[in-house]
Amino acid sequence: xxxxxxxxxxxxxxxxxxxxxxxxxxxxxxxxxxxxxxxxxxxxxxxxxxxxxxxxxxxxxxxxxxxxxxxxxxxxxxxxxxxxxxxxxxxxxxxxxxxxxxxxxxxxxxxxxxxxxxxxxxxxxxxxxxxxxxxxxxxxxxxxxxxxxxxxxxxxxxxxxxxxxxxxxxxxxxxxxxxxxxxxxxxxxxxxxxxxxxxxxxxxxxxxxxxxxxxxxxxxxxxxxxxxxxxxxxxxxxxxxxxxxxxxxxxxxxxxxxxxxxxxxxxxxxxxxxxxxxxxxxxxxxxxxxxxxxxxxxxxxxxxxxxxxxx
Amino acid sequence: xxxxxxxxxxxxxxxxxxxxxxxxxxxxxxxxxxxxxxxxxxxxxxxxxxxxxxxxxxxxxxxxxxxxxxxxxxxxxxxxxxxxxxxxxxxxxxxxxxxxxxxxxxxxxxxxxxxxxxxxxxxxxxxxxxxxxxxxxxxxxxxxxxxxxxxxxxxxxxxxxxxxxxxxxxxxxxxxxxxxxxxxxxxxxxxxxxxxxxxxxxxxxxxxxxxxxxxxxxxxxxxxxxxxxxxxxxxxxxxxxxxxxxxxxxxxxxxxxxxxxxxxxxxxxx
Numbered sequence: 001x002x003x004x005x006x007x008x009x010x011x012x013x014x015x016x017x018x019x020x021x022x023x024x025x026x027x028x029x030x031x032x033x034x035x036x037x038x039x040x041x042x043x044x045x046x047x048x049x050x051x052x053x054x055x056x057x058x059x060x061x062x063x064x065x066x067x068x069x070x071x072x073x074x075x076x077x078x079x080x081x082x083x084x085x086x087x088x089x090x091x092x093x094x095x096x097x098x099x100x101x102x103x104x105x106x107x108x109x110x111x112x113x114x115x116x117x118x119x120x121x122x123x124x125x126x127x128x129x130x131x132x133x134x135x136x137x138x139x140x141x142x143x144x145x146x147x148x149x150x151x152x153x154x155x156x157x158x159x160x161x162x163x164x165x166x167x168x169x170x171x172x173x174x175x176x177x178x179x180x181x182x183x184x185x186x187x188x189x190x191x192x193x194x195x196x197x198x199x200x201x202x203x204x205x206x207x208x209x210x211x212x213x214x215x216x217x218x219x220x221x222x223x224x225x226x227x228x229x230x231x232x233x234x235x236x237x238x239x240x241x242x243x244x245x246x247x248x249x250x251x252x253x254x255x256x257x258x259x260x261x262x263x264x265x266x267x268x269x270x271x272x273x274x275x276x277x278x279x280x281x282x283x284x285x286x287x288x289x290x291x292x293x294x295x296x297x298x299x300x301x302x303x304x305x306x307x308x309x310x311x
Numbered sequence: 312x313x314x315x316x317x318x319x320x321x322x323x324x325x326x327x328x329x330x331x332x333x334x335x336x337x338x339x340x341x342x343x344x345x346x347x348x349x350x351x352x353x354x355x356x357x358x359x360x361x362x363x364x365x366x367x368x369x370x371x372x373x374x375x376x377x378x379x380x381x382x383x384x385x386x387x388x389x390x391x392x393x394x395x396x397x398x399x400x401x402x403x404x405x406x407x408x409x410x411x412x413x414x415x416x417x418x419x420x421x422x423x424x425x426x427x428x429x430x431x432x433x434x435x436x437x438x439x440x441x442x443x444x445x446x447x448x449x450x451x452x453x454x455x456x457x458x459x460x461x462x463x464x465x466x467x468x469x470x471x472x473x474x475x476x477x478x479x480x481x482x483x484x485x486x487x488x489x490x491x492x493x494x495x496x497x498x499x500x501x502x503x504x505x506x507x508x509x510x511x512x513x514x515x516x517x518x519x520x521x522x523x524x525x526x527x528x529x530x531x532x533x534x535x536x537x538x539x540x541x542x543x544x545x546x547x548x549x550x551x552x553x554x555x556x557x558x559x560x561x562x563x564x565x566x567x568x569x570x571x572x573x574x575x576x577x578x579x580x581x
Contacts, residue, residue, distance in 0.1 A: 137449055208372075265477040265486035267417035267537040269366040269380035288370065295372035299419075302535065306473035306490050309551070309563035 023145055025053050025077055027084040032229050032237055033190040035061045035168065037088060039072075039081060043203040043235050043284040046073070046104075051145035052138060053077065055104040056231050058194060059085055060187065063166030065094025069185055069194045070233075071108030071117075073138060075149040078108020094165055097172075098154050099196030099233065100179040101126035101209070103138045109152035119154035120174050122181025126209075127153045162188070173222075177215025178205075184222060191228035198222065201235030201243035202282055204289035205250055207296045212255045219248050235284070250280060254293055255301075262302045268294060339443050341427040343397040351395060351403060352439055357431060360440035362386055365430045367446055371422050374452030376531040379404075380417035383432035384539070386440055389414035391433045395443075398426035400453050400499060401528040411521035412513075413484055413539035419531040421452035421497070456503070457494040457532040468492040472551060472563035476543065478570055483542040487513070489551060490535045491561060497528040508534065508561065511553035516544060524553075543567045 029037035038058040046052045052073030060067040066085055071078045082093070098106045098119040106127060109117055119127075127134075131151030139146045160174045169188040176182055178197035185194040198218045200206075223244050232243045261271060271294045280286060337344035338359040348357065362385035371377045383389050392414060394404040400423055407416045414432055422428075429443030459465040471492040479485040491508060498505030511524040522538055543549065546569045553561035 140449055265475070265488065265537075267378070267380050267488075268419065268535075269378035269417050272366060272368055272378065291368050291370070292372045295368070295376070295378075298378075299376065299535075302488075303473070303490065306475050306488060309472040309474040309565050311472075311562045311564070 023051060023076065025051060025072075025080050027077075027080050029059075029084055029088055032058075032231065033187075033192045036187065036190055036192050036229075037061075037085075038231055038237060039084070040237065041104075041234070045285055045288065046138065046141040048141075048143045048145075050142075051077070052104055052107075052142045055233060056235075056237065057081060057105075057108075058231060059088075060165070060168055060170075061089045061091060062094070062168045065092045065165065067094055067165055067168070067170065068096040068112065070099060070105045071096060071112055073104040073107050073142070074146050075108060075110045076145060076147070078111030081108060082111050095156075096154075097158075097183060097185055098123060099183045099185075099194070100181065101130060101134070102179065102197065102206075103134045105197075105233075106131075106154070107135060107138065107146075107149050107151065109154070110148075110150065113152060116156045117152070117154040118156040118158045120159070120181040120183050121157045122176075123179070123183065124154050124157060126179065126181065127151060158183070175218035175221060177211050177213075177218045178207075179209040180211070182218060186225055186227075191226055192231065193222065193225060193227045193229070194231045195222060195233065195243075197233045198247070199230065199232040199243050200247050200250075200283075201230070201232035201238060202246070202284065203232075203235035204280070204283040204285045205247055205293075206234075206289060207254075207293045210293075210296060212251050212297070215251055216248060219244050219251075246283075250283070253277065253280070254290070255297070258294070258297055258301050262298070262305045268298045268302065271298060338441070339397075339427040339429060339445065341397045341429075343402065343427070347395060347397060347402055351393060352431070355433075355437055355439055357439040357441050359442065360386075361442055363430060363432050363440050363442040365428065365443050366417075367428050367444055369444070369446060371446050371448035374422045374448050374450050375455055375458075376419040377422050377428075377446065377448070377452070378417070378419050379428060379430075380537070381415065381430040381432070383414035383430075383440065386414065386432055386434055388435040389432045390435060392416055392430060393433075393439075394420070394428070394430045396420060396422060396426050396428050396529060399423045399529050401497065403527055404529045405527055406525040408523040409538070410523060411515070411519060411541050413541055415537075415539040416524075417537040418526075418534060420529045421455075421531055422446065422448045422450060422529075423453040424448060424450035453497050453529065454499045456500055457496065459492075459494055459532060465492075465494065469494075470555075470559055470561045472561065474551065474563055474565040476540070476549065476565055476567045478568050479542060479545075485540045485543050485567070487538050487540055487543075487549070487565065488535060489538075489563075489565075490533060491553075492533050493555065495528070495530055495532045495534060506555065506557060508553060508555045511536075511551065511561065513538070513540075513565075514550045514552065516547040516549070521549070545569045
C-alpha cells in the first residue's frame, strides 16, 4: 500500500522532471585476482544519491560459467550488474550466492531468476519472513532507484561444503553473528575471501541482527584462513586480514562499553553521544552506525543488569 | 486505525480556536503546535529554554522503542515534566512529578512517524520551560503488535518488575531504574484494546512519595524508566506501586544499596 502510494508520487515527480537523465549505478567491475571481479560500492548508508550502492558484490569467471556473489540493493542494480558482467565474459551465469538477509545483498535477485540462487537455510527463512518489510524500508530510503523491485527469496539451500566450478574450488563457510546466518565464500584456488557480512573494512559495522559473541567466533574462523585478498561486504578491499582485526576491535569495544555503562546505571538515551575512541575515527558512518547499534544492543544488555524486584 | 483517525478528528473539532497571538512561539516549528499548546499547556506560559536537555536520536532506528531522556536539573523547583511526540496519534507520552527526586527522566517511546519530540518542565511560578528536537523515522511504532505476544506465557509475567537503585553520587543523587513487563497496547491494532500502565508512584520507607509517573500509550512495551532520586536512605527499601488502565496492580520493593559510589558520577553524564 505504502509502496503503491510512493510509486504514484514518484511517477508524478518523474512526469514533472521528465528531462532528467535516467538513474544509473554506472557499474564498473574491478579485477582483484585472476578471474575475480568486484563492483566496489560506497561506504555510506543508503541514500537517494547512491541508490543503495554500498556493497561490494562480485563474480568469478570459471570454465563452468560465472559465479555471482550478492546481487545488490535493487532490481535495477541486479540488471546493471548482469549487463556489466557481460562486458567481461560471454559465459553464462552458473549460480548466485547470497550471504545474508540484508537488503543490499539480495534485492537484485529478480535479474537472476533464471539461475539457481543459493543461500544458507537461515538466510532463506529470514528473507521469506522479513523480505517484504526490508524492501518497503528500502523504497523509503532510496526512492526511485527501487522501482519494480520485489523481494525474491533464494531458491537453493546450501550448507558448509566445498564446490567446484571449472578450476575454482569454493569453500562455503556457514557463520553467524552479523545475522543468524552468514555465508562466507573462500576461493581455495585464488585465496580470495568473500567475507560476507561479518567483515567490515574502514566502515563501522552494522548490527541490526547481530549477536556479538557469535560474531567474534566467526571472525576467529576467518582469521585461520590463508587469504590473498579479502573482500569485505562494505569498505576497502585489502590484500591482508587487517579488516578482520578492525571488525573485532570495534565489536569488542562496542559491547564492552555498553555493558560497563549499563552496569553503572546509564540510560540508553545518554549512550547516543558517548565518546568513541580516536582509533575508530577513520571508520565511515561512525556516529550514526554507533547510534543504531545502541538501539539494537542496549535493551538486552541493560536487562541483564536489573534484578527481579519482590512484589 | 479508523478509530484513531476519528478520535483525532473529534479532538481537533472540539479544541477551541485560539487567536494566533496568544500562542507562544514554537522553537521547533511544528505544524501541531497550535493544536497541542492549549491541549497540553492550557493557557500557561511556555518559554524555549535550553537548560532543559532533551536527548533523542536524529534518526529513529527502532520506532517501537526510541530512547528519550529529559534532564531539567539545571532549573530550580521543577514541579512537573511532560514529554510530547507531536505527530504521534497520542501526542502526550507521559507526565512526571519528581516530588523528592531530581527533575530527570528517561524512557523509550513508540514513534508513529517523523516528528518533533519535546519536553517541558514546569517551575513553581507556573512557567513551562521547553526544549526538544526533530526525529526522523520509518515509523509505525504505535500500530505494531507487541513482540511479547509471540510468547505464549506473556500473561504469566504481566506486571513483573525488575529494578535497581545505584549508590548515590557525590551530590547525593541516586539512579534508579524500573523495568516492568507490560504489552503497553495503544489500542490502534484491530481487536486489541488499549492496555497500558497509567500510574506509578515510588515511595520512601517512611511513607513519603518521592516520584510520581503518569505514563500513556506511547511508552514502549516492557517499559524502562530511569529516574534520579534525591538522597534515598542507604539500606532502606523503596516501594513501587502502580496500576494499568485495566486496574491491574503493579507492586515492588526496591532495596537502596548501603555503600556509596566509588566515583562521583553514574553513567555517562553526571
